[in-house]
Amino acid sequence: LIPVHEGGDLEILRTEDLPYKYIGSLGIGSNGCVEMVEDVITGRVFAQKIFRRYRGPNPAKFKQGVRNEINILRRLSPHHHIIRLFATYSCGRDFGMILTPVADCGDLGSYLQAILDSRNQLSTEQQVILTRAFGCLTSGLAFIHKQTIRHKDIKPHNILIHQGYIIYTDFGIALDASQSDITTTTGTAEAFTRRYCAPEIAKKHSRNRKSDVFSLGCVFIEILAVL
Incomplete structure (x- = not known):
C-alpha cells in the first residue's frame, strides 16, 4: 500500500494500492460518487470523491474541470467553514480527491x-x-x-x-x-x-x-x- 500524506498529489498505476477501505456511500452525482473510507494505515476516516472514468470526446476539458475544483479547494481549505482537501490522486483516466471532515450530521x-x-x-x-x-x-x-x-x-x-x-x-x-x-x-x-x-x-x-x-x-x- 502507498501511504497518502496531506498535500499529496499522487499518480498511481492501480487504485488498489491506495490505503483506503470502503465504509459506505455518501452520495452519487452525474460525474462521480463520494464514499466514506478509512485509511487502514493511520485509522483516519475521510470522504473520497471519485470522478468516473471519462469516455467523452473531450477528456482534456474534463481533466481541466477536475483540476479547477482541486485548485479552488487548495486555496479555500484553510477556512474552517469550507471542506478541506487532504490529498488527490490520478490513475489513468480516474481521478480522486480525499476530503475531510466526514460530516457527522450529514448535509x-x-x-x-x-x-x-x-x-x-x-x-x-x-x-x-x-x-x-x-x-x-x-x-x-x-x-x-x-x-x-x-x-x-x-x-x-x-x-x-x-x-x-x-x-x-x-x-x-x-x-x-x-x-x-x-x-x-x-x-x-x-x-x-x-x-x-x-x-x-x-x-x-x-x-x-x-x-x-x-x-x-x-x-x-x-x-x-x-x-
Whole structure:
C-alpha cells in the first residue's frame, strides 16, 4: 500500500494500492460518487470523491474541470467553514480527491428535512446548530468571494454539518476569477439548481458574486422556516 500524506498529489498505476477501505456511500452525482473510507494505515476516516472514468470526446476539458475544483479547494481549505482537501490522486483516466471532515450530521438539506418529518419541537442542540449557521455561512461565503471565487451552486445539500458547525462543500462548477479578478459571466449557466438560483441565472443574464448571495438568502429562508 502507498501511504497518502496531506498535500499529496499522487499518480498511481492501480487504485488498489491506495490505503483506503470502503465504509459506505455518501452520495452519487452525474460525474462521480463520494464514499466514506478509512485509511487502514493511520485509522483516519475521510470522504473520497471519485470522478468516473471519462469516455467523452473531450477528456482534456474534463481533466481541466477536475483540476479547477482541486485548485479552488487548495486555496479555500484553510477556512474552517469550507471542506478541506487532504490529498488527490490520478490513475489513468480516474481521478480522486480525499476530503475531510466526514460530516457527522450529514448535509443541511437532509438535516432540515429530518426535523420537518419528525414534527417534534427543536432540541436545544438543533436550535444552536441552525442559529449558528447564519454566521458560519456568511463568514465562509465572504472568504470565498475574497479569493475571487464564485461557488455557483449554494444549496442545503452542498452544506455539511459537522460537530455542530457548518461547512461548504462541492465546488465542482465553481468559478475561479483570480487571473482576471472579474467574476461576472454571461450566457447560459452550465449547471444550476433552479430552486436556489438567482433570477439573472435562470434568465441567462449577466451574473456575479451577488448571485451566490441570493442563493445563500434562499438557504437562510429555509433555515428560518424550521426555526
